[in-house]
Amino acid sequence: MRTRWRARHVLAHQNGRHALLENGEVVWEDDVVTYVGPRYAGTADLDVDLGDSLVLPGLIDLDALTDVDHLVLDSWAPADRAAGLQWSEDYFAHRRRDVFTPEERQTIREYALVQLALHGITTFMPIASEVHSSWAEPYEELVATADFSRNLGLRGYLGPAYRSGVNVATVDGKRTVAFDERRGEEGFADALRFLDHAKELGDPLVNGVLLPCRIETLTEDLMRATAEAARQRDVLVRLHCLQGVLERELILDRYGVTPLEMLKRTGLLGDRLLIPHGQVLDRHPDVHGEDRGDVATLAAAGASVIHCPLTSFRYGHALRSFRDYREAGLNLCLGTDSFPPDLVRGMDVGVHLAKVMDGRADAAPAEWYVEAATLGGARALRRDDLGKLTPGAQADLVAFHVGDLRDGVQDDPIRTFLLSGTAREATHSVVAGQPVLVDGHVPGVDEQDLRRRAQALFEKMRAAYSERDVERREAEELFPPTFPAFQE
Structure with a gap:
């Protein structure tokens, strides 16, 4: 299967080092990148237009x-x-x-x-x-x-x-x-x-x-x-x-x-x-x-x-x-x-x-x-x-949305993204040519249920510190809150 991503910014690889490509395209077949450049002349089975995104190697x-x-x-x-x-x-x-x-x-x-x-x-x-x-x-x-x-x-x-x-x-x-x-x-x-x-x-x-x-x-x-x-x-x-x-x-x-x-x-x-x-x-x-x-x-x-x-x-x-x-x-x-x-x-x-x-x-x-x-x-x-986007490399890549007003004005896309962005702006990722992250979510994962279960396990882990402590102090003493609780 041949897939093509289009994006405002692509961190391509050229002459042995990373190179910024504006309005770039990345194409891969199965698990291998076949094209990185401004305009792909062929056709693709799946086209994804990522708009104002920065595409990096995975x-x-x-x-x-x-x-x-x-x-x-x-x-x-x-x-x-x-x-x-x-x-x-x-x-x-x-x-x-x-x-x-x-x-x-x-x-x-x-x-x-x-x-x-x-x-x-x-x-x-x-x-x-x-x-x-x-x-x-x-x-x-x-x-x-x-x-x-x-x-x-x-x-x-x-x-x-x-x-x-x-x-x-x-x-x-x-x-x-x-x-x-x-x-x-x-x-x-x-x-x-x-x-x-x-x-x-x-x-x-x-x-x-x-x-x-x-x-x-x-x-x-x-x-x-x-x-x-x-x-x-x-x-x-x-x-x-x-x-x-x-x-x-x-x-x-x-x-x-x-x-x-x-x-x-x-x-x-x-x-x-x-x-x-x-x-x-x-x-x-x-x-x-x-x-x-x-x-x-x-x-x-x-x-x-x-x-x-x-x-x-x-x-x-x-x-x-x-x-x-x-x-x-x-x-x-x-x-x-x-x-x-x-x-x-x-x-x-x-x-x-x-x-x-x-x-x-x-x-x-x-x-x-x-x-x-x-x-x-x-x-x-x-x-x-x-670690690079070039023909022959594994099709591992990730896209970050960089078109939000809260990201501010943009100079160099890499410097601006590191200064103003976070990895929470990841929207899509691919590993060995297969999608992992799609529209900011992992398909098949109930994120809220996972969050609830993880929080319960964190509370269990936190409480267990007291039994390992030399003085057997309670978790509330080991980990006091930043501010006292509001009293009604």
Whole structure:
């Protein structure tokens, strides 16, 4: 089947880079783009005139929330409540449990994947919180997630998260990691089993990857096993690391090396490695405050950093800096990591955070962030056929309406959209040539029912924090309202 989109603005690809095309057309047959240009001379089975829209290559989110968001609870928490957001040692040793049933966890994932589709994400790699589970992610749950993702039509890079330990709060208010190595081995076995499952499916929309949790929650043996499995099976590894000062201290105390040195020692550092955040390197003010070669080491290894600007900003963090990482040759891609999964807001925040960090207006222009959300993600996935609109590429594309009076006057369509728009303006998306988002909705999804069910599960998750808190404080004390309730 041949389909044609027409739109006021198309971010095409020409001479090895993105290029703006006004009053452009994109044509694809089956799952491959066949034409991008001003006027297609042939006919199409389906014509879609998108009017005042901006058509981009499908957005790639490599740290995509597939859970109920907890940032709304913990991103503002003062120091006296921070411990209540972690497991207590007593909870780890005696009372850990699954807060949700498998059916409820499936609802959570369905809710999250629909959110990705509604925000114009076409390719994703999931991130889920383990705080409300008894350990990590079972194989069966990722099989169900893959099935739902396939039904939606998203392109997923999937695998169950696994870990050997969990961050806990001690009775004296300190943080450490409590280990259960057997559970780590079981989780790794589940991850390998899912790789086999993804291969057996033979569906290009389901790609198996290894998703171990945070580096401080893995044993050295599990890290080595992960690196060896990635080499043998030629799959990607995403590992949250280089993201916090506490992580660095825990790794130094346990192994006598830095997290970056640990990546090298275990064989993880290489072109299969994707690192969310990647902010705490030698240049961080709480480390050395100067460049001693860490960024160059990552770039030389071919690793990718998944920058999550909106989430980092909300927790008070930033890259130091986007320009320096890019100019060092390090591949930068993007993730959302929390709600909303809005890469447009994330790109806008990133552009302006970079100005603050570097003290210059052109620290990281809008086009660099758009490249990270498209071409950077494709490079991280080792997919030359993603992230661009050109003949021969996969037909993954998304349209945003940019004709609303509230968007203001327009200069450059990319800069204006990042400044004035959000991903909620996504109206249509296509993955592998098939529609995912149509007229701002995901066909077959009862959005109001899903919203109602997700809210009930959020309330259940919120209430469960009290049983994990060292002081067993109630949720109302851990998460007080912004203002007192009105009294009648």
